[in-house]
Amino acid sequence: MTLSLQTILKQRRQRLAEKFPDKALLWSGRAPARNFPANTFPFRPSSHFLYFAGLFLENAVIELEQGKLTLFMDNPSSESILWGGEQPSRDDIATEMGADRAYPLAELSPTNEEIATIALFDSTTYQEQCHYLQRTIPQPSQATGKDLALIEAMIDLRLCHDEGAIGEIRQAAEVSIQAHQAGMEATQAGKTEAEIRAAMEAVMIAHNQTPAYGSIVTIHGNVLHNHDYSHTLQEGDLLLADVGAESKGGYASDITRTWPVSGQFSPTQQEIYDLVLAAHDACIAMVAPDVEYKDIHWQAARIITKGLVEIGILKGNVSDLLANDAHALFFPHGVGHLLGLDVHDMEDLGDVAGYAPGRQRSERFGLGNLRLDRALKPGMTVTIEPGFYQVPAILNDPQTQETYGDVINWERLQQFSDVRGIRIEDDVLVTSEGAEVLTAPLPCQRDKIEAMTLIP
Amino acid sequence: MTLSLQTILKQRRQRLAEKFPDKALLWSGRAPARNFPANTFPFRPSSHFLYFAGLFLENAVIELEQGKLTLFMDNPSSESILWGGEQPSRDDIATEMGADRAYPLAELSPTNEEIATIALFDSTTYQEQCHYLQRTIPQPSQATGKDLALIEAMIDLRLCHDEGAIGEIRQAAEVSIQAHQAGMEATQAGKTEAEIRAAMEAVMIAHNQTPAYGSIVTIHGNVLHNHDYSHTLQEGDLLLADVGAESKGGYASDITRTWPVSGQFSPTQQEIYDLVLAAHDACIAMVAPDVEYKDIHWQAARIITKGLVEIGILKGNVSDLLANDAHALFFPHGVGHLLGLDVHDMEDLGDVAGYAPGRQRSERFGLGNLRLDRALKPGMTVTIEPGFYQVPAILNDPQTQETYGDVINWERLQQFSDVRGIRIEDDVLVTSEGAEVLTAPLPCQRDKIEAMTLIP
Missing domain, CATH: 3.90.230.10 (Creatinase/methionine aminopeptidase superfamily)
Known part of the structure; x- marks a missing residue:
């Protein structure tokens, strides 16, 4: 029997919770511009985000804590629907991935709370990460503290495929x-x-x-x-x-x-x-x-x-x-x-x-x-x-x-x-x-x- | 008779000099990482750079002034030659494009001199631009002063194709x-x-x-x-x-x-x-x-x-x-x-x-x-x-x-x-x-x- 996406993702975050009990925020990133913003390379999310989110969601953030998944992303704009056609809403996506909660990006406020993350190589997203977490996030190979603990847990999970x-x-x-x-x-x-x-x-x-x-x-x-x-x-x-x-x-x-x-x-x-x-x-x-x-x-x-x-x-x-x-x-x-x-x-x-x-x-x-x-x-x-x-x-x-x-x-x-x-x-x-x-x-x-x- | 690349590029920078007599620095940009730096999207230079450089040169800068072209880029590293094979040197490239001078990137020092440029959308390159020119470079649509004068000259040139x-x-x-x-x-x-x-x-x-x-x-x-x-x-x-x-x-x-x-x-x-x-x-x-x-x-x-x-x-x-x-x-x-x-x-x-x-x-x-x-x-x-x-x-x-x-x-x-x-x-x-x-x-x-x- 093939497991559903929800089940696969739920098992992944439960396994993460066993190895890393604290809160983590992971960013998906954005499609890089091919010279001007309306013409981009194909979007490829950060792999760490994708491991828990399962879907190619541009400009989205997930919060993982104790096996719970919270999705932060905006609904498609009316402009985006005009040019890009009908698209699933945030709630549709939350259902598809089995998220426990879903909010607009605006609900994600800069915080001094010590939350673990993994830096992206895309500078625009990286700056957002630093802005929301109110600190200079180290490159992954230089990570310490909670960031390093999260990275070690991710490695533990991703080394052996489900x-x-x-x-x-x-x-x-x-x-x-x-x-x-x-x-x-x-x-x-x-x-x-x-x-x-x-x-x-x-x-x-x-x-x-x-x-x-x-x-x-x-x-x-x-x-x-x-x-x-x-x-x-x-x-x-x-x-x-x-x-x-x-x-x-x-x-x-x-x-x-x-x-x-x-x-x-x-x-x-x-x-x-x-x-x-x-x-x-x-x-x-x-x-x-x-x-x-x-x-x-x-x-x-x-x-x-x-x-x-x-x-x-x-x-x-x-x-x-x-x-x-x-x-x-x-x-x-x-x-x-x-x-x-x-x-x-x-x-x-x-x-x-x-x-x-x-x-x-x-x-x-x-x-x-x-x-x-x-x-x-x-x-x-x-x-x-x-x-x-x-x-x-x-x-x-x-x-x-x-x-x-x-x-x-x-x-x-x-x-x-x-x-x-x-x-x-x-x-x-x-x-x-x-x-x-x-x-x-x-x-x-x-x-x-x-x-x-x-x-x- | 088809014009050579050198001739085409020389005419372009001479026409620029007529419209914009001051010094301009243009950056080519870099291939964006597809999740990790060794795996990138294909490289596409900034179009303004490409208009004068003619070649897909990654991580390069050109200086244009009074019809003269100075190329700043590094020779391929021995590591790059080991994995990527024989590649043209900076001097080979300078000859191919008809550059007047060519230097390693290290010769490009941060300066307070008022030099015009056009901001790239790639954040990493954008930060370099701001670093070298020692100022916050406005997005192109917000440009003023020399930057705007350069943009207007570029538009004049690029509107009608040679x-x-x-x-x-x-x-x-x-x-x-x-x-x-x-x-x-x-x-x-x-x-x-x-x-x-x-x-x-x-x-x-x-x-x-x-x-x-x-x-x-x-x-x-x-x-x-x-x-x-x-x-x-x-x-x-x-x-x-x-x-x-x-x-x-x-x-x-x-x-x-x-x-x-x-x-x-x-x-x-x-x-x-x-x-x-x-x-x-x-x-x-x-x-x-x-x-x-x-x-x-x-x-x-x-x-x-x-x-x-x-x-x-x-x-x-x-x-x-x-x-x-x-x-x-x-x-x-x-x-x-x-x-x-x-x-x-x-x-x-x-x-x-x-x-x-x-x-x-x-x-x-x-x-x-x-x-x-x-x-x-x-x-x-x-x-x-x-x-x-x-x-x-x-x-x-x-x-x-x-x-x-x-x-x-x-x-x-x-x-x-x-x-x-x-x-x-x-x-x-x-x-x-x-x-x-x-x-x-x-x-x-x-x-x-x-x-x-x-x-x-």
Whole structure:
């Protein structure tokens, strides 16, 4: 039986009350202006607000205390109804979300009462927060006192997803899978990256979903966060697509596939693809309650290092190479991150969510980019996304060449010049039994991808 | 011969110097965070900045004085190059835009010198502006002194487009036309509005363009700014699509078409469509230098009123009906607006751009929504977008029924219940000879639309 929105939200605030008994105020924020106020970007509420409010309510505030929800928002103006049509009233919305009380915004008066909140990055809303609470609210990563206690309670709640959240991630994953299938089907030499991106994002728009983050659709997979789509696909290229949808309720999916434009990997591409896939599969096989996510990261690093030694790109003993972070030359990022209402879930809080209490980011090359260092628990959803890249900014760096020059077989590496970047990424739910790959229906085996990309 | 970006930009700042000899600083702004800073909405610079800088430069400032351009921006960080790949340096960018000087942002020190600027709506950037200029910068519509003089000079420049701007609008129009064709071709009963929107926006994405504003794709055309796409198209519905692309250089196009889902208008739909089309054609025929845009608005109102009297929906003498604003019952908005770097060009400045000096918005029903009241000049680009709508918030309003109850034939109107909303909108460039419809290749005659929407 699927729980109603009211029931899901009620359970969330009751769980909050157990962890944080005091009063909290959370702001939804506003759609940012695209140069002038009447033309805005799409509205996306603050994720902390959305977790308890469930609905995309612009310019609204909720008060949470002892399991009770009070909504502050204005009824639509007559101007807004004239241009925007009939809209639910504040009372309609209060009923839909199961609020205990609902008032106009004017009922929210500046107060000296010590009420916890979480700062938004939107400056206009942030100023409102400071105004109503009559104090300078610290950025989330600097929070203290009640604000910090609220943040810690939120992390406790949001780390492990409830049924409602998992249902939303499944919806986002389903559309993302279809988007990747559309991208594979659209792939053809002579088209541009932009055309493949269009085929993929059109699937999201058609389902009334949006990209959860700026899509990466590139033949230059070595540029990790590439938002240029201008290149024309050539026969020998690999296309890397890191594209995920956001569900109507605001939950993210995050999938990467890398496929050959021609439908056929070259032998060198195949060799590296199989290595990244082996790392991907082994990491997913490790996902289970109580497993340390950092160990999964090191598993990926170990498999990639071992494989690169066997292929002859790296030289030396695998353990020594790992101890010296040599894998990060080709796998410079972490193996993944939390996934939820944000694609990097709760990254607005800094590392407080991703790193267990007492743990801190390493300064080591590669490991310093790991976004998650916690023991896994049922309900957590993480990405698993190992990769191999030839990043010029790393490989051509004199410092790199001095430190790692001897462990890289540059001639051998030269032979893999047609492998700029490969990443394979899936979304994995930790269950009490082990794990469920939410994005599993999308094949990532080489032969299946080939079958899908063959132009009919 | 097409002018280079450097030449276009140089001419613009020379023309500025003639109108505004003092120093001006313009900020580009930043991409707003989508809940956390690493995940942003796409970056769109301030249009005033873009007019002189030509490029989408995030977190940059330009100083303009006596025709000289100084660029302040930082080189990409090594972190940014690691994740984002090779990027042009400040000097590369300065060369591309033809800047006279280029410095890091740190060279921009807070100053008490009286320098003009235009406030951005992004609060973070706004605070920077106030910090550097050591004063509280007024919102553009409240500007005084040098700020106002700069704004007036900007309006003078941006009202009439140069060759570079017209070229950009043409590119946006071309892609928007293809988007509408794709929308017409995709239309089929049983599909959702979202699916048609996807077909249209995919064309923009494939061309590396973006929607210039939130697309309206709806079978409820009576909701003027409808951003819901959840309905399923039915055989008897009209689909209204108000969808326009923004060129890579940031210029907007803005097109509306209304077509029958079945490929065939009903007799009532045809009657109203032909009336709106007649108004549209007559208004476009009026566009020429020195013509008052408000007269074009009244031309639309007159044709629609006369037509509705002939059809029997309105009762009475056309002149009296117009004098009493009865046309606004069914045509409540203005006939169009300025078009340029913003879809409502320079609307960030309030009515200072849209209304000629000394003119002010009327408070009359309908006329109060007219966004442009100036004599046309060559180089201006305006939309022409008459429409007919049955807006419940207007027609069911007791005030309306009291004031206009006698001039509406409610029984006759009832027969037109399958006409919720029709709008036809094109982008028109004022030329020295008269006008050029930049969106003309997209047919709006009923028969051609029918031909296009017939499903093969």
